[in-house]
Amino acid sequence: MSRMSNLVQAINEALDLKLADDPRVVLLGEDIGKNGGVFRATDGLLEKYGEERVIDTPLAESAIIGTSVGMAVNGLIPVPEIQFLAFIFPALDQLFSHVARMRYRSQGQFPVPMTIRTPYGAGIHGPELHAESVESFFAHTPGLKVVVPSGPYDAKGLLISAIEDPDPVVFLEPTKLYRAFREEVPEGLYRVPIGKAKRVREGEDVSVFAWGSMLRTALKVADALERERGFTCDVIDLRTLYPLDRDAIVESVQKTGRAVVVHEAHKTAGLGAEIVSLINEEALLYLRAPIKRIAGFDVPVPFFALEDEYMPTEARIRAGIEETIMF
Amino acid sequence: MLAEHDRAERLMAIAKAEGLYEEIHLLTEDGTLAGSVDDISPEVMVAMYRHMVFARAFDRKAIALQRQGRIGTYAPFEGQEAAQVASAMALAPEDFVFPSYRDHAATMVLGQSPANVLLYWSGRVEGIRSPEGRHILPPSVPIATHVLHAVGAAWASRHRKEQAVSIAYFGDGATSEGDFHEALNFAGVFHLPVIFFCQNNGYAISVPFSRQSASRTIAQRAIAYDIVGVRVDGNDAFAVYRAVKEARARALNGLGPTLIEAVTFRMGAHTTADDPTRYRDQKAVVEAWQKRDPIARLRLYLESQRLWSDADEAKLQEEVRARVEAAVDEALSIAPPDMEMMFDHVYAEEPWHLAAEREEYRRSREGVSV
Numbered sequence: 001m002s003r004m005s006n007l008v009q010a011i012n013e014a015l016d017l018k019l020a021d022d023p024r025v026v027l028l029g030e031d032i033g034k035n036g037g038v039f040r041a042t043d044g045l046l047e048k049y050g051e052e053r054v055i056d057t058p059l060a061e062s063a064i065i066g067t068s069v070g071m072a073v074n075g076l077i078p079v080p081e082i083q084f085l086a087f088i089f090p091a092l093d094q095l096f097s098h099v100a101r102m103r104y105r106s107q108g109q110f111p112v113p114m115t116i117r118t119p120y121g122a123g124i125h126g127p128e129l130h131a132e133s134v135e136s137f138f139a140h141t142p143g144l145k146v147v148v149p150s151g152p153y154d155a156k157g158l159l160i161s162a163i164e165d166p167d168p169v170v171f172l173e174p175t176k177l178y179r180a181f182r183e184e185v186p187e188g189l190y191r192v193p194i195g196k197a198k199r200v201r202e203g204e205d206v207s208v209f210a211w212g213s214m215l216r217t218a219l220k221v222a223d224a225l226e227r228e229r230g231f232t233c234d235v236i237d238l239r240t241l242y243p244l245d246r247d248a249i250v251e252s253v254q255k256t257g258r259a260v261v262v263h264e265a266h267k268t269a270g271l272g273a274e275i276v277s278l279i280n281e282e283a284l285l286y287l288r289a290p291i292k293r294i295a296g297f298d299v300p301v302p303f304f305a306l307e308d309e310y311m312p313t314e315a316r317i318r319a320g321i322e323e324t325i326m327f
Numbered sequence: 328m329l330a331e332h333d334r335a336e337r338l339m340a341i342a343k344a345e346g347l348y349e350e351i352h353l354l355t356e357d358g359t360l361a362g363s364v365d366d367i368s369p370e371v372m373v374a375m376y377r378h379m380v381f382a383r384a385f386d387r388k389a390i391a392l393q394r395q396g397r398i399g400t401y402a403p404f405e406g407q408e409a410a411q412v413a414s415a416m417a418l419a420p421e422d423f424v425f426p427s428y429r430d431h432a433a434t435m436v437l438g439q440s441p442a443n444v445l446l447y448w449s450g451r452v453e454g455i456r457s458p459e460g461r462h463i464l465p466p467s468v469p470i471a472t473h474v475l476h477a478v479g480a481a482w483a484s485r486h487r488k489e490q491a492v493s494i495a496y497f498g499d500g501a502t503s504e505g506d507f508h509e510a511l512n513f514a515g516v517f518h519l520p521v522i523f524f525c526q527n528n529g530y531a532i533s534v535p536f537s538r539q540s541a542s543r544t545i546a547q548r549a550i551a552y553d554i555v556g557v558r559v560d561g562n563d564a565f566a567v568y569r570a571v572k573e574a575r576a577r578a579l580n581g582l583g584p585t586l587i588e589a590v591t592f593r594m595g596a597h598t599t600a601d602d603p604t605r606y607r608d609q610k611a612v613v614e615a616w617q618k619r620d621p622i623a624r625l626r627l628y629l630e631s632q633r634l635w636s637d638a639d640e641a642k643l644q645e646e647v648r649a650r651v652e653a654a655v656d657e658a659l660s661i662a663p664p665d666m667e668m669m670f671d672h673v674y675a676e677e678p679w680h681l682a683a684e685r686e687e688y689r690r691s692r693e694g695v696s697v
Contacts, residue, residue: 060505070423103672103675
């Protein structure tokens, strides 16, 4: 059985199923109980599972992550929600100093399985600091895994995998896609593996690597390029940003000989640079053109009147892909 | 869980009875009692003393080892033995313990091996393994962050309706950090079975408590969060022991958290890399606090009760010397680490690139070239 769900409904279904499936799972965060989350990702779960398992916390992000560490070392599987990604900044000490290191420094004695869910990314015209994409902070921190779904089916399957993962996962939910479209989503538990990318469009001329909301934009450009110019793009949704799916990236570039990385995070020291390096290390001699990064500009994420032009637009992505193919 | 009004009334009664500004004393500096200690058995009193004497000898030895270049930087706790030993003795094996890096007297009471403590200060990760049957977390290095972990662990214990508490050990400096306040607030809101055990040892490295806060005491912070606050003489093992025992009982009875301020003094430097004469008249403060020494007063009391004799003391000193030496031998004779262990336990399952880096390291070590 399946039903048509949007991304935020798929998240809700995954949480519901894991709460029912595993008594160790506990949700905590700001406004996640009575209010069901500011995006309604946890809607109805307080009523169903009670306030011992779906916990409206005081407004303190460091405490949300810090108490999750304590819960995890004592046998629970917390799924904390940070209301918007930038609000995690007060909790970075907890995340970097403890969540990421506890398994390591205790030599496996105190693992801290937890899934930190947080809406992220620009594109919904929110206030300042509601639109960041700082995924490279987390990918740069040994001990964490980083997952970004780009659609309802993957969101549900990846979130279930994340909650079942023995290590901490930062689970970034693209706000722009929460209600952007619906897709067939199976009703029961299923898993989409962490660490595996997905080819979402088969092509021969250029590999396009994207994730989150940028995947949708990149796909639109790929459609237009094929329709208007006959270029075909091999579009890969990375889905997991740490650990990267090396094989999927390398195989695609070996086939196409060209690569473009699209992300809405700032370009400098963004994950695009990591992917470019990986291709250099593993597939340099297959390349027929320099690899291009099309990214958010290196400015603070601007106020929302400028937001749409800060993010890679279809025009910028198209120009970048064309330059790469025509090099 | 008690009814809300019942809980509030009992909290008020506790606050009134114990006060938040006055230190509780049971054992005075001259070894006489300031109150009844009928609830503390002679066996416990003698065990406290033995632990404290051992802890001091260990601490002095660790400083000497650092001076000789045989271990790395070390954070001494001399002066704080009563606070650490007596609080740890009031705990049960099922409790979760979240120490900082100066709390080895407490963790050794709970079964952490002295050799492990020396290994930790020798840069060896093996030194922070929790002993079997105990839940002692690795010492927290960032200040106050682990206070929140204690709250979370207490939450998990209550979630499973277990009769266990969590305790966080931290210093006066930690009470200026946001995480400390967030921890008190969360624990208060959810009535969690957690003990916040603050050793106010006067200084956070060079900064005296008067520069940490305008609050007269740390215990009074409890008022703002509507939790129980207690201020005890931290050099009085009996007062500390009772305060933690009572906090534990309250926590298990659904009365929520307790903030204990144990007023004590760090006799030595912050760490072996620190020179306390830069920020205080070391000679004067040490002289002043020596009069309040936690070990001397306990010995006076035990002797007055005929629980301890010169012969016992001579025997204990001999035992302690042998135990410290054994710990030093064990720690310093450990084989050097297999350097490749730096790759272990980053994740449950090693990701591909980490496996590649491990392989790269192996090859470099073997001197294989292409």
